[in-house]
Amino acid sequence: MILFIGSVLHAQENLEYQKPVKEILDLVDVPLAPSIRIDEKGEQLIFLYRDGYKTITELSEKEMRLAGLRINPKTNISSRANYFNNIKLKRIDGEPIQVNGLPKNLRLSNLSWSPDQTKVAFTHTTLNGVELWLVDIKTNKATKLTDATLNANMGSPFRWFKDNSALLVKFLSKNKKALINVDEAIPTGPTISVSEGTKAQNRTYQDLLKNPNDEYNFEQLATSEIFKVNLDGTKTSWSTTGMIRNFSFSPDGNYVMVTQIEKPFSYLVPFNRFPQKTTIYKSSGEPFKVVNEVPIDEVRPKGFMAIRIGKRSMSWRADKPATLVWAEALDKGDPEIKVAFRDEVFEQDAPFEGKPKSILKTINRYAGIQWSNNKNIAFAYDYWWNTRNTKTYVFDPNKPSVKPEIIHDRNYQDRYNDPGNFVTSINEFDRSVIDITKGNVYLMGDGFSKEGQFPFIDKLNLKNNTSERVYKSTYTNKVESINGAINLSKGEFLVRVESPSEYPNYYIRNINGKDNLKQITNFANPFAALEGVHKEVIKYKREDGLELSGTLYLPIGYDKTKKEKLPMILWAYPEEFKDKKSASQSTSNPNEFTYPWWGSMVYWVTRGYVVLDDASFPIVGEGDEEPNDSFRKQLVANAKAAIDAVDNLGLIDRNRVAVGGHSYGAFMTANLLSHSNLFAAGIARSGAYNRTLTPFGFQSEERSYWEAPEVYYTMSPFMHADKMKTPLLLIHGKADNNSGTYPLQSERYFNALKGLGATARLIMLPKESHGYRAKESILHLLWEQDQWLEKYVKNKKKPISEGTN
Structure with a gap:
């Protein structure tokens, strides 16, 4: 017994947060360039500044996890909200100017231009709640409009009135009751769930309601009442109280569509699948008409393309004053039912009476409509996951009897043939619509190709x-990203230009003439220590001939002529494909700025490592074969091809190669270490390792465990823990909210590895979710990874033999 206790004590480390070595630390704690917002005319810029990380103190604030939401019950906004801490304004030709009158310790979110773009509204989160603030662009002054009683628990809590005179704002209900402290509450009975013979095959959602106390707390936090708030801060009650999920004005501003959550709640699905009712109100706040009622959505047919029956995706038609648009399934929401058309789209004009008008049927599942500046032309999209197919329709919504024209019919994973996104403009209703000029539309594309990336603008004659290419970026040592049109008639577009050592900055590009690039921002490179890092995209082939690629980084000053063999880190994330052509395409660009974010391995070039980042790890299943039917075999083949490619360049000691990944990349890592002898060590962050704990599908696997038990067993590293002979560092956030990657996955996997005598280390980061946020956590993460790599990779001496287990 004494020996047993001693072994348990030595299995734990009481370790405080650590910091990585100086070479890495100097790249982590740097000031960030601001995010920008630009007005429609391309005249006014808003600079939004933020800290790179939260603090562990911020993450330790009270948090309630209810129905898929994470809420700070004291401030009544998402406990995981991102905040900006400063605003500056800049005219295109001027310098950034500090906004006056901002609150101290600003925590800004939900920023929104007024319709006339003379003002911006935003929320500021204080220690006790959420306030509404306003910035006047002309006077450069910020003003507080409300006290800290907004309800921002379900998205942005305000909308602008069309005439710019006021905002419609969600406040906490004046009848809100005190919350129940679930940890201290005395149970009044058991929690009971019932199955009455209807299949409800849902994913393994986290943060669901678990008991009546959770239901009570959710209702208190979700309930709002809406007020009209004038720009002088005066407010008047606008509507009755309810669990308001979202609300939006009609384009003409005369109506407001309000969707609120109803009872009963569910313990199986998150809040967006609770019962809901959609009501149209007059802009004055008077209820006008109920237009949709949706029952609880716990039960759907099997498959990723399954959806509920009834009206869904209800929105306003952007090119008409007040017209509702929605879709309804023609296959009962069941992808197994064979039909000519999956969905039908309807519209209904105000006053929303009479029979709705059918305007379109889609072959695949409806994915949305973009309206245009011509009321007789609209563009619709559909998609089908199983075939990776998407279609773009051009149709006349006023003549549904005329057959739509399909202008794009393609594999959405085929990036080399992506036609791009339509150029839009703002119409008379202040809505974004596709700009049609003399029968032509314009599309902006990323421009990936076998020869490299060359972003483009095409003119398409309807x-x-x-199609005619009117602009193509010619950079071969930089990357130009096309963000949108500033003035299409003049040929002015907002673009961003960057290089490996040149921080991304914004420009106005005129595609009609020469000397046509006007710089509008001048952000300095905060990562100067990486300017000398060698970066290139290497291409190589898998043993079956499939073309692969990865971004290769070499340490500063590395001399290839000396042929020094360095350790390497391979970082990747598997992706499923239904065809080899798409799987072989490369979307990596060596000319992108080298940006070391918290999860990056690029830091380790400062420590003498070669890094192969974003290595291709396609898992292909063509025809009737599903990608996961040969998951392990393809995984090992991808890894071997990557190592061979870098080894053939004479850069690495293949005895000292580490592999790592985050989420599904962690799952990949554990599988590679279990079923190959290619690596010296591994790093697996926030992964899932036992697929029987996600029995109704995971990632891109839509078959259930009972349909494909061998696939679930074969792919689960937990089931093969006895084959682990390679040191594995496991890291997981204790508050992971991602579907399927419960912290329990890492804990149980580590217990199995430890019980079987494998070399492993488990780091559970307090308060962290699926992605890590606190500066203390991230610095410690980097320290742990560095220690692991130094011990088991850089200083590893014993050779390893290639092969599979």
């Missing part, structure tokens, strides 16, 4: 569906 009459004959012919």
